[in-house]
Amino acid sequence: MQLTSKLLPVAIAMAFATGGAYAQEIIKIGHVAPVSGQNAHLGKDMENGAKMAVEDLTAKNIKIGGKPVKFVIQYEDDAGDPKQGTNAAQKLVDAKVQGVIGHLNSGTTIPASKIYYDAGIPQISPAATSPVYTKQKFNTTFRVVANDxxxxxxxxxxxxxxxxxxxxxxxxxxxxxxxxxxxxxxxxxxxxxxxxxxxxxxxxxxxxxxxxxxxxxxxxxxxxxxxxxxxxxxxxxxxxxxxxxxxxxxxxxxxxxxxxxxxxxxxxxxxxxxxxxxxAGGVPAEMSKNIDEFRARYKKQFGQEVQLYAPYVYDAIMTMVQAMQEANSSEPAKYLPYLAKIKHQGVTGPIAFDQFGDIKDGALTLYTYKAGKKTQMEVVK
Structure with missing residues (x-):
């Protein structure tokens, strides 16, 4: 049967829905941060970093296992509260996300990590620094910042x-x-x-x-x-x-x-x-081009300076996606081993994990304040 111009959009929609030639695989990544409560400004900063990552991935027309993919972020608010954090984690598990970026606070990250581990879902925290998080012997827990x-x-x-x-x-x-x-x-x-x-x-x-x-x-x-x-x-x-x-x-x-x-x-x-x-991160001045460009893009897009964690969220997502690409799969069980041995060059510096999921050779950047502005002093390895 020859398709009329009126039927063609319906046929295309059906092709997407039934896995036809036009179909994209939807890869859903969970993101949890406190976007309400006293730390809401930091949580919003994290969400902005996630938005930038998805925009860049979309522009690259990423394929995984030879198939075109579309990345979707499911945002959840934990308000910095452990109970709300575990509720958010369970929502993401129920939604069958393929990975999680978050949480911010160690007090929410640690209890939530057990839920992700039980579900076999990789989790990368861009902010939590408590050593307890990665010492639980959960092979699903990673972080891209130095610990306490x-x-x-x-x-x-x-x-x-x-x-x-x-x-x-x-x-x-x-x-x-x-x-x-x-x-x-x-x-x-x-x-x-x-x-x-x-x-x-x-x-x-x-x-x-x-x-x-x-x-x-x-x-x-x-x-x-x-x-x-x-x-x-x-x-x-x-x-x-x-x-x-x-x-x-x-x-x-x-x-x-x-x-x-x-x-x-x-x-x-x-x-x-x-x-x-x-x-809890940083790159020396001579290697700061990528992070400087990120900060400039962020300010242009959102009309404000990076608060703190946006570039670490960006890097966490990019690291997770690289593991999926190397595994030719977005299935957590298949890409998890690749994530554990990843080597990713991020805007915050090189990212690789030790046997616990902590970032190897994590750097610190020391700051002070001058004329009302946060001012970098030095990067310490």
């Missing part, structure tokens, strides 16, 4: 060796990330200088707004440096209240506070040279 052992330990050594800190107060938000990075910071500081004094250990929570009691206690100890383990939504107001109370100590934190938003959240208390923080 590297992050906290390096910051501890830097505090005493480069900043000359002798009396240090430590505050954490009691989350898996905040407590973990604070503990590793203390270990790193004591290892680098056994005589360093930890004059106070205080804790708050991830939703706190009033720090007067713990800061008054810390002020009486007269520290020359305060380390905070937590996110910028708490770390910024904490720094502002430190200044208001006349605590003139240096301020240090991990990647959770190392955002462009910190200066605004601290109401300008992150003055020149006051803050030292570290991003």
């Amino acid at each position: 052992n590297k992050l906290g330990g390096t910051l501890g050594a830097y505090a005493v060796q480069k900043l000359g800190a002798k009396k240090i107060a430590v505050i954490d938000d009691r989350t898996a990330y905040g407590q973990g990075v604070a503990e590793e910071f203390v270990k790193g500081a004591k290892k680098a200088m056994p005589g360093v004094q930890i004059v106070g250990k205080e804790f708050t929570n991830a939703n706190a707004t009033d720090f007067n009691a713990i800061l008054t206690n810390i002020k009486s100890k007269n520290p020359d440096l305060v380390f905070f383990g937590g996110m910028d939504s708490v770390g910024g107001p904490l720094l502002r209240q430190m200044k208001a109370l006349g605590i003139n100590a240096k301020y240090m934190g991990g990647d959770g506070v190392c955002t462009d938003a910190l200066y605004r959240l601290s109401a300008g208390a992150a003055a020149d040279g006051v803050v030292t923080c570290a991003e």
Whole structure:
């Protein structure tokens, strides 16, 4: 039967639906981040990174196993809450996603990882740094950033060796990330200088707004440096209240506070040279062309600077897709072994994983703030 012009669109649609010559394979990747709650600005940043990755993959007309494919991201919000995180994970499993990028917080990433493992779905976190995540002996867990052992330990050594800190107060938000990075910071500081004094250990929570009691206690100890383990939504107001109370100590934190938003959240208390923080990744200046181009594209597309994790989400997706290409399959069980031995050149640097799923030779980038802007100091391997 000859098709009329009216019937032709219907025939094409049927060909897609029934796996005909025109069909594309749909590859569904889950993405989980807190796009509500106090860390929503970081979660949105992550989603933007995922959008850029899919746009670039679409432009490349990727084929897997000789078949044209279309990548679709299923976005879920965990609000930084462990219970909501596991609910989001189960939704992705039920939707039969072929891989997962996320979560941001270690406290949501760790419980969710068991759900993905049980379903055999590879998971790459672009942000979670707790060592527990990759020490569970789950062969489905990977991350593209350095863990807290590297992050906290390096910051501890830097505090005493480069900043000359002798009396240090430590505050954490009691989350898996905040407590973990604070503990590793203390270990790193004591290892680098056994005589360093930890004059106070205080804790708050991830939703706190009033720090007067713990800061008054810390002020009486007269520290020359305060380390905070937590996110910028708490770390910024904490720094502002430190200044208001006349605590003139240096301020240090991990990647959770190392955002462009910190200066605004601290109401300008992150003055020149006051803050030292570290991003759990980075490339030396002589190799920074790719990340610089990514940041410029991001700003042009979204009208703002990269907050923190967008390039790591981008790299995580590209790494996962490369494993699918090498395996000639998007089936999790088939591409998982290729992901474990992947070598990917990302915008954040080379990506390969050790036997635990941690990134090999993970770098850190140290930052401070000058004239209200997050400013790179150095990359540390």
